[in-house]
Structures are given as structure tokens and as C-alpha cells.
Amino acid sequence: MIEKIRLADLTSQEAREALNAEAVVLLPMGSLEDQGIHAPMGDYMAADLVAVEIARAARGFGIATFVAPVIPFGVHDNFGFGHGGISISHATLASLVDDMFACLTRHGICKIMVINGHGGNVPAIAEVALRWRQTVGLFVPSMYVWQAAFGVLPNLIGKEKAAQSLGHGGDPLTSVGLHFYPHLLRKDLIRPASSRGQVKCMDVSTISTLRYDGVDIHAPIMAQEVTTTGAFACDPSLSCADTGERLVARLAQIGAGLIRDHVARGLHD
Structure with a gap:
């Protein structure tokens, strides 16, 4: 298996050889908005790095898993109008996701999973994924990493904290x-x-x-x-x-398990 994980790092020849019908491709996305005066605005960076950790864990199961370039801009929400934030419309994100699905499937890559780091993106992802399932039978799950983390964290640090x-x-x-x-x-x-x-x-x-x-x-x-x-x-x-290290490890375990048990087996209807 080729060592490179990011699609952007592959040469065109490596892409021809590695991105076959058995490959899994993760599509990370997030937002650029106010995350608190102490934190960098680009939470897409975290979603991208979590996607890489998930891919590494999936490769531990022998599954060729790659990470597409991250979409850095999220759909407008309550925090999107903070100073320095850049957000996009629902229609724009839906078009981007739709085009990414089209490019991958054109080359026979149908094992796809979205790694999302922004709540405002959820409706657009769901809309596109549902349309692709209804029209061509492509089944693309989406892991909203912060929602997953909300469910995991109480077990890691205790409910009260x-x-x-x-x-x-x-x-x-x-x-x-x-x-x-x-x-x-x-x-x-x-x-x-x-x-x-x-x-x-x-x-x-x-x-x-x-x-x-x-x-x-x-x-x-x-x-x-x-x-x-x-x-x-x-x-x-x-x-x-x-806490962050433990949380990322757990999210990677969950994401890789989903890839192993379902995505890599093919979810095409």
C-alpha cells in the first residue's frame, strides 16, 4: 500500500494505481468562524487532522484509505458573521460536495465518507448524499466529528466535567x-x-x-x-x-471501525 495518505500528495501515476474501486476516500470539511477568542478560527484544520487519523487507523486494518483536500468554509450559521469569518451559502457547499462526488465516482471511486467539523454543513451534506443515493444508489455516510465527540467525551472525562x-x-x-x-x-x-x-x-x-x-x-x-x-x-x-489526545484516538477508532465494517465493504445499493 502506498504510504501517502493525502490525495494532494499523490502523483498522477500513483493516483491511477492507488485510487481503484477498493480505495476509500474521506472528504473533510469544517468552517472559518469565531471559535472563541482563544482558539484559531479555522476548525476545518481539526476536521482535516481527525480525518488523517481515521485514515491511518483504517490502514491498520489493511484498507487503502485516503484524505481529500479539506473544504475550509462552512455554511452560514450563528457564528458565521464574526470578524474575519468567511462562510458560504447552503447552495454553494451542496454544489461543492456534489462535484466532489461526481469527480470521484467518474473514476470508479465509490467508497466515500464525509468527515464534517461544522454543524451548519449538515443539511447540505444530507441533501447531496440523499440525492446521490436516490439517483444512482451511492451511499455516503457522514461523521460529524463534534457531534460524535459530544457523545464520547462524558465517558472519557466524566459526566460532570x-x-x-x-x-x-x-x-x-x-x-x-x-x-x-x-x-x-x-x-x-x-x-x-x-x-x-x-x-x-x-x-x-x-x-x-x-x-x-x-x-x-x-x-x-x-x-x-x-x-x-x-x-x-x-x-x-x-x-x-x-483530553484532546484521548478524544482523537477514540474518534479515529470509531471512524476506522465504520470504514472497516461498512464503507470498505461497499454500501452501493
């Missing part, structure tokens, strides 16, 4: 960042998230909902209205590199 550290600008992103690229984080700026506050005289319950008469109401909330630090409903000071 996880309840305090999990949230935008906190875990899992800050711990993963401290593991992968600690030199890019500003530890001197890490502090607990500010109060949730109110919008239009209603209490903020989540970053996208307001509480009214005992229920959550979805509303077009902008992150700047509810946080002064970019973090929301969490304490990033509880994050650490050790």
Missing part, C-alpha cells in the same frame, strides 16, 4: 486544538463563557433558541448578541491536550 466543558468554544474543539496545534491557541485568553442573557426580552436557551412559556422557540440569533468571548455555555479552561 463534560457538562461544564462541552460547548461552542470549549470542548471538544479546544482540547483537540491543544492536542493538534497548541502553538495556535492563546491560553492567556481562555475564560468561562459569558452569560446566555436575553434576546428580544426572552431568555436564550441555546445558541439558536429562545425560551418562552416553558418551551424552546427557534430564532435567528446572532452569536454576538449572547457571547462576548465567542464561547457559549461552557468553560474552555477545563479543556486540555490530554
